[in-house]
Amino acid sequence: MQKIKLVVAMLMLLNVAAAQPKLQVAIQLPTGFTSKVVANDLGRVRHIAVNSNGDLYMKLDRLVNGKGIYRLRDNNGDGVMEDTLAFGNYTGTGIGINNGYLYATSDQTIYRYKFDANQNIVNLDQPEIVVDGLMNKRQHASKSITFDKVGNLYVNIGAPSNVCQEQDRQKGSPGLTPCPILENAGGIWQFNTSKTNQTLSDGIRYATGMRNALGIDWNNEVNDLFVTIHGRDMLYQYFPEMYNQKRGAELPSETFYRVKKGDDCGWPYIHWDHFQNKKILNPEYGGDGKKEGAPNAISPLVGFPGHMAPNALLIYSGNQFPAKYKNGAFIAFHGSWNRTPEPQEGFYVVFVPMKNGLPTGKWEVFADGFSGMSPVTNLSAAKHRPTGLAQGEDGSLYVSDDKAGYVWKISYNK
Amino acid sequence: MRIKLAIFGLGLILLSNFSNAQTSVQGKSKQMLNGKKVYDMYCQACHQADGNGVPRLNPPLAGTVYVTGSKTRLIDIVLNGLTDPIEINGEEYNNPMAAHSFLTDQQIADVLTYIRNSFGNKAGAVSVAEVKKQRAKK
16 A cells, blocks of 8 residues: 555655756856756757857767757857757767867768868768778777868777786686787877878878777877876676776776877776776786786776766867866766666766866866766666767857757856 | 646556556466566566667567567577667667577576566567477577
């Protein structure tokens, strides 16, 4: 009887909620910042880009009405982007604006569209192909992109693997040395944007030893590439004798690197451990949780708690936010799944203060509350999952969500 | 009105889940308990505690034909893993599923019985003999 009463009460609550037009979570920001939802219900909105005229471009990983790129435009300057344009019949993650072109990626191809003087695209249905045939084995196949100042494009080619075992994700299967995947994936490749119809061999393997560097941005202050990398899964599930459930949820670190040409971040041989501040040899390669490895690999600038999935990186170059934000890094954490049965973690945007390409203080949560609940015990109940970041010409920060297809615009009001 | 009806339906489903879980735990309690242990250790990380999986990466086990349908196909998935894309309720999932042939016949029977009777699923138990037979076919 009790149970029935409870259920009836729950149903009534649900009813009230259903009568509201749209369930929306309130995101939390530091004092002085405000946010506004500028797009919603577009499904899997992955990375985003904002043009100098304020147009917002979104790359979708599931077609909406047959289209994979959406542009929102505010025609009358009232702050509402009422004009929607949809094009591109492919799914994917990467998008970026560079030197008169909009670039967008599927999981194997980098396309580009030319802008005219009014910032309208001239070849909506016939994009140029910049690079084709990039590795797409489904796992870690999202192709994030960024650009330097001298006409090069950088693309993340994620490793289609957890830690390069003989049998991927198979408990007990040994790691491969050397890892053959690293020849054409597991790193960042550089391509020249003055050429079209390129393939992998036209590019340069710019940096290696990266499992999946989904967050990627060029830092114009110091003229270097910065990336965030998703660490390996399953330390606890495969090696409970070395990593208990809590440890396996916290490790390995998600990492944030400054990367120079030729650098190696150490995957698959090591993972970063932010408790020991060391490159720890992965157990598949003979590690015991303490032994160090990959002596030639570089160390990250920051090691974050495990599995939070840093899906986007943005080095802030705007002038709207207070001075401490200038040249610092915003990182969008998608939120974990591999922590189960421990509560999930992430679902927020963090900020790392930086000067001259080096952190000047501890990282902090900047925008929180996207999941709409705390703690998140069931991933499937999380309302939103931060996935993409973009900076507007006026210095506003945009955050996208690939769970419900929202985009927030975050502004600072002096 | 339609929304109210749908919510009422949802409530009924919730209620019936309660009783399903109860009867099945009583009926096959040992297998269910042992199956949950195997699930928690070897499946939960990907398919999640509520069996709803991870969007884009790992499919749900709640209400899928692979779980509640053919037992031989289901046993094969656990023994051999899956790498070819399969579509579940219109979605594809990008992770591979590793082979779990290192589990004993008993563990596989238990975990499959568990997933066939959890997360709102209700389907017949899987026996050790059925797993043994599938493994021998390899």
